[in-house]
Amino acid sequence: MPLNNRVKLPSAFKWATDLCQLGASCTRRSQLIWIVRRRVFHSGFFGTSRWERGEPNMPAKTRKATATVCLACCTLILVIPACRRGQVTIPASPRLVVVYANDFDGPAGSTFPEWTTSPVTFVKTVTGETGSLPAGAVTTVESPNRRQRFLGEFGGPPIGRPGDPDWNRTRVDQSVRLSLKGLRPHTRVKVSFDLYVLKSWDGNSPRYGPDRFTVRVAGGSVLLATTFSNNPKVREDGSYQSYPGANGVAADHAPQTGAASTGTLGYSDFFSDGVYQLSFAFPHTESALTLEFSSSLFEGKGTADESWGLDNVVVSADVTTVSQPASERRKRSGHRIS
Ligand SMILES: [Ca+2]
Numbered sequence: 196m197p198l199n200n201r202v203k204l205p206s207a208f209k210w211a212t213d214l215c216q217l218g219a220s221c222t223r224r225s226q227l228i229w230i231v232r233r234r235v236f237h238s239g240f241f242g243t244s245r246w247e248r249g250e251p252n253m254p255a256k257t258r259k260a261t262a263t264v265c266l267a268c269c270t271l272i273l274v275i276p277a278c279r280r281g282q283v284t285i286p287a288s289p290r291l292v293v294v295y296a297n298d299f300d301g302p303a304g305s306t307f308p309e310w311t312t313s314p315v316t317f318v319k320t321v322t323g324e325t326g327s328l329p330a331g332a333v334t335t336v337e338s339p340n341r342r343q344r345f346l347g348e349f350g351g352p353p354i355g356r357p358g359d360p361d362w363n364r365t366r367v368d369q370s371v372r373l374s375l376k377g378l379r380p381h382t383r384v385k386v387s388f389d390l391y392v393l394k395s396w397d398g399n400s401p402r403y404g405p406d407r408f409t410v411r412v413a414g415g416s417v418l419l420a421t422t423f424s425n426n427p428k429v430r431e432d433g434s435y436q437s438y439p440g441a442n443g444v445a446a447d448h449a450p451q452t453g454a455a456s457t458g459t460l461g462y463s464d465f466f467s468d469g470v471y472q473l474s475f476a477f478p479h480t481e482s483a484l485t486l487e488f489s490s491s492l493f494e495g496k497g498t499a500d501e502s503w504g505l506d507n508v509v510v511s512a513d514v515t516t517v518s519q520p521a522s523e524r525r526k527r528s529g530h531r532i533s
């Protein structure tokens with residue numbers, strides 16, 4: 196029986212042409228195998244999709260034979276010669292690539308253009324006074340025991356003075372931003388960092404808190420919204436923390452739950468310190484990325500009372516790399532690639 200009585204020739208021709216175009220783009224044998232496998236076994240050619248619906252009486256044997264003949268012809272006449280010529284390139288598989296990393300271990304006082312801060316804003320909850328103060332430069336500092344340098348200390352300066360009606364009763368907000376530009380095409384980003392929770396954070400305390408920490412993608416999703424506590428006086432102060440609960444999950448965990456280490460930075464004089472190793476992955480496609488790390492602390496006694504820092508910040512993206520055509524590689528390397 197003539198082929199065009201069994202199979203839609205235009206569709207078959209389109210399929211073959213499509214395969215040839217894709218096959219012509221491969222520069223390595225592994226790519227050819229990948230293309231053939233993808234086009235043949237995922238196109239529905241052997242399956243029950245459009246071919247089966249369009250030609251319900253077409254025997255499976257005929258379908259397979261047609262596909263095999265088509266494939267063999269395309270491979271012999273078009274694909275293999277094109278591969279040898281290495282005419283064009285195809286995207287390689289996406290892989291996670293580090294696009295930014297900083298351990299802040301340089302000299303204390305170092306600054307970085309990609310790191311900026313918002314002004315410090317405050318709300319005095321007794322008198323109702325609000326305001327904004329410059330936050331100063333974002334720099335590296337050294338821990339009291341000199342074991343670590345990191346970006347900090349953040350949280351805001353003292354607001355008012357001891358004895359003021361709002362002393363201990365002021366909410367203070369600060370956002371520190373990491374801005375990256377010129378990222379290669381990508382679809383996902385992963386950010387990892389160490390959060391240093393320093394001194395007397397009070398978690399969910401109704402008296403001295405809540406002391407909140409948030410990570411968000413500017414103009415995008417919230418990656419973390421939770422509370423942290425170094426205050427062990429949970430019975431008196433209610434200073435439980437939400438973390439590891441986050442993003443709307445109400446929880447009362449013991450202070451420093453989930454910390455990778457505690458008391459390792461030398462802030463032992465005042466409720467110590469907790470180090471949290473955090474990591475988040477999220478969809479992202481723009482060439483520019485801004486991450487916001489924000490604190491909202493209640494009390495207003497400044498960084499001598501409760502503060503935070505960042506260390507070991509790593510941003511990775513599944514950037515797409517493009518393999519060079521064989522002819523281009525030959526030109527650059529100056530020798531033939533077989
Ligand atoms: Ca460091």
Ligand SMILES: [Ca+2]
Pocket residue numbers: 395396397403404405406492493494501
């Ligand atoms: Ca507090």
